[in-house]
Amino acid sequence: MSTPMKTSSQDIQDMIKSEQVSIIQRITRVQALQIVLVLLTISIIFSIMAPDAFLTVFNLRSIMMNTAIFAVLGVGATFVIITAGIDLSIGSVLIFSSVISAMVMGNLGASGWTTSLIGLGAAILSGAAWGWLNGVLVAKAKVPPFIVTLGTMGAALGLAQVLTGGIDLYEIPTEMVDTIGFGNLFGELPNLVVLAAVVCLLGGVLLHMTRFGLTTYAVGSNPEACRRVGVKVDRHLIWIYIISGVTAGLAGWMSIAFFQQTSIGGNSMTPLTVIAGVVIGGTSLFGGIGTIFGSVIGLLIPVVLQSGFIIIGVESYWQGVVIGIFLIAAVYIDGKRRERAVRGSGRKPRRLQVGGVQVGSTEKEGIK
Amino acid sequence: MALLEARGIVRTYGSVIALDGADFDVEAGQVTALIGDNGAGKSTLVKILSGTENSEAGEVMLDGNRVNFNNPAAARSHGIETVFQDLALCPHLDPVKNLYLNREIKRSGLLGLLGFMDRKSMRDHSVEVFTDLGSTVRKLNEPVGTMSGGQKQSVAVARSAAWASKIIFFDEPTAALGVVQTANVLDLIRRVRDKGIGVVLISHSMPEVLEVADTVQVLRRGRRVATINAADSSIEELVGAMTGKLDEEAA
Numbered sequence: 001m002s003t004p005m006k007t008s009s010q011d012i013q014d015m016i017k018s019e020q021v022s023i024i025q026r027i028t029r030v031q032a033l034q035i036v037l038v039l040l041t042i043s044i045i046f047s048i049m050a051p052d053a054f055l056t057v058f059n060l061r062s063i064m065m066n067t068a069i070f071a072v073l074g075v076g077a078t079f080v081i082i083t084a085g086i087d088l089s090i091g092s093v094l095i096f097s098s099v100i101s102a103m104v105m106g107n108l109g110a111s112g113w114t115t116s117l118i119g120l121g122a123a124i125l126s127g128a129a130w131g132w133l134n135g136v137l138v139a140k141a142k143v144p145p146f147i148v149t150l151g152t153m154g155a156a157l158g159l160a161q162v163l164t165g166g167i168d169l170y171e172i173p174t175e176m177v178d179t180i181g182f183g184n185l186f187g188e189l190p191n192l193v194v195l196a197a198v199v200c201l202l203g204g205v206l207l208h209m210t211r212f213g214l215t216t217y218a219v220g221s222n223p224e225a226c227r228r229v230g231v232k233v234d235r236h237l238i239w240i241y242i243i244s245g246v247t248a249g250l251a252g253w254m255s256i257a258f259f260q261q262t263s264i265g266g267n268s269m270t271p272l273t274v275i276a277g278v279v280i281g282g283t284s285l286f287g288g289i290g291t292i293f294g295s296v297i298g299l300l301i302p303v304v305l306q307s308g309f310i311i312i313g314v315e316s317y318w319q320g321v322v323i324g325i326f327l328i329a330a331v332y333i334d335g336k337r338r339e340r341a342v343r344g345s346g347r348k349p350r351r352l353q354v355g356g357v358q359v360g361s362t363e364k365e366g367i368k
Numbered sequence: 369m370a371l372l373e374a375r376g377i378v379r380t381y382g383s384v385i386a387l388d389g390a391d392f393d394v395e396a397g398q399v400t401a402l403i404g405d406n407g408a409g410k411s412t413l414v415k416i417l418s419g420t421e422n423s424e425a426g427e428v429m430l431d432g433n434r435v436n437f438n439n440p441a442a443a444r445s446h447g448i449e450t451v452f453q454d455l456a457l458c459p460h461l462d463p464v465k466n467l468y469l470n471r472e473i474k475r476s477g478l479l480g481l482l483g484f485m486d487r488k489s490m491r492d493h494s495v496e497v498f499t500d501l502g503s504t505v506r507k508l509n510e511p512v513g514t515m516s517g518g519q520k521q522s523v524a525v526a527r528s529a530a531w532a533s534k535i536i537f538f539d540e541p542t543a544a545l546g547v548v549q550t551a552n553v554l555d556l557i558r559r560v561r562d563k564g565i566g567v568v569l570i571s572h573s574m575p576e577v578l579e580v581a582d583t584v585q586v587l588r589r590g591r592r593v594a595t596i597n598a599a600d601s602s603i604e605e606l607v608g609a610m611t612g613k614l615d616e617e618a619a
Contacts, residue, residue: 221461
């Protein structure tokens with residue numbers, strides 16, 4: 001504003017305006033907190049209903065174990081969804097990577113740490129390859145991510161079935177099963193959970209503290225603006241899908257360590273469960289918003305519900321119903337939040353904002 | 369000698385001749401308004417001079433040296449920035465991150481190599497830029513999507529002003545703004561000019577052009593038809609030059 005000419009009343013109006021904005025902002029910023037509250041509420045209800053079964057070390061351990069693989073997938077999915085993309089192929093890529101990993105390890109004798117680590121490398125590489133393919137098709141061929149990853153979802157599963165004849169592989173090194181699948185740190189903390197936590201931590205640092213993470217938000221927020229300032233949007237998107245492929249590959253390796261076999265018939269619901277968790281955790285399908293922390297909380301909710309329902313004797317099928325409701329509610333809230341707080345960067349429609357909350361009092365200032 | 373001289377620029381789209389040998393000059397420390405009726409070629413000319421599109425013929429001299437901008441990055445590396453009509457901001461990012469988009473300062477040492485950013489320097493420098501321009505942006509940690517049209521505009525202007533060393537193109541910067549905010553943007557333009565930068569203002573508002581511009585260059589049917597000193601011109605003269613009425617009278 002023209003500081004020298006500005007009247008003090010305008011100054012005050014501006015301050016009031018920014019206060020109003022910050023109230024909306026404060027509400028939106030605690031969305032992760034709201035999800036934590038939901039998770040706490042659910043946990044408290046189950047704890048009250050079944051105090052000696054729900055809040056036990058055994059049950060909490062199994063909840064964490066059941067979330068671990070989803071959380072690793074969730075890290076990749078969060079990156080993808082922040083760019084306003086989607087990756088439906090993660091479940092099939094998980095299976096494909098675990099098949100490749102099991103085949104490689106089987107050929108090496110299926111024993112020993114060296115074999116296990118080569119198997120890890122094979123799983124990650126095959127995941128990265130699918131991610132690269134997804135990324136190239138999305139960024140360069142401009143095929144919508146939904147279609148690309150729907151296609152690779154079918155292709156990766158199909159190839160895994162072709163490679164195995166549809167029969168699961170069981171030759172997994174015992175070292176890897178005993179340590180990664182069932183080992184504990186400090187006696188009580190499952191190594192599977194520790195590994196997942198490390199991946200989430202690394203993902204969180206990459207997303208929230210580095211230039212790569214910032215570019216991810218920027219590309220999701222306004223890809224055209226990024227192009228105009230010289231961001232290599234296509235290249236960035238390819239990397240994002242590679243990250244998603246890598247986490248799916250790692251999850252595949254963790255999965256065979258835990259189940260001691262590949263699971264070709266399983267994981268058909270995995271991508272939807274992970275995407276639902278990420279979205280419930282506050283990551284916006286429209287891009288530009290999201291946190292790894294929120295995704296982890298969002299992924300814990302279905303697992304906690306399932307565990308709780310089994311314990312209190314409700315059929316666990318209800319979990320699907322409740323998660324469905326949560327998912328729709330989360331996207332509804334996100335839509336409302338965007339409508340209120342975050343408008344596009346372009347020309348603002350010159351009208352009052354929804355809900356009587358003035359975000360930009362263009363009209364009033366103009367009239368004065 | 370002008371800071372930027374464009375001579376005989378030609379650009380066609382199929383059978384449509386957008387620019388038919390257009391000339392254009394920008395002086396340092398002056399506001400040059402570029403006006404013309406719809407379809408006169410203003411946007412095309414700006415796109416060519418800012419590297420978004422290529423010309424088919426003609427030459428561009430910057431500081432007396434021939435330059436060729438194949439892409440926006442080439443223009444930016446010569447100190448030429450554009451404030452786009454749609455502002456080209458990321459609505460979810462705060463003003464600091466928008467200001468430094470793709471130009472983030474990295475930390476020194478290993479952390480920098482790993483991609484960690486020096487947020488403090490970025491923030492401190494942004495405060496300087498915004499204060500320097502007398503910008504209304506007060507909250508540097510709110511997403512720009514939550515800000516008013518005028519504040520968004522000033523973030524976009526500040527970004528260009530922070531990086532431009534030679535020229536800033538303003539593509540209809542006030543088209544979406546109210547009266548007070550328009551005055552503020554014009555004030556920003558004057559401040560940028562006072563830093564010695566050549567400002568090009570594309571506008572449809574003749575009073576605005578007369579208020580802020582030093583010279584007015586008029587495009588009609590892809591050619592520059594007049595260069596007018598704003599101080600002793602009038603809305604009638606500008607409109608006459610745009611529509612071609614002056615020529616008819618002269619003839």
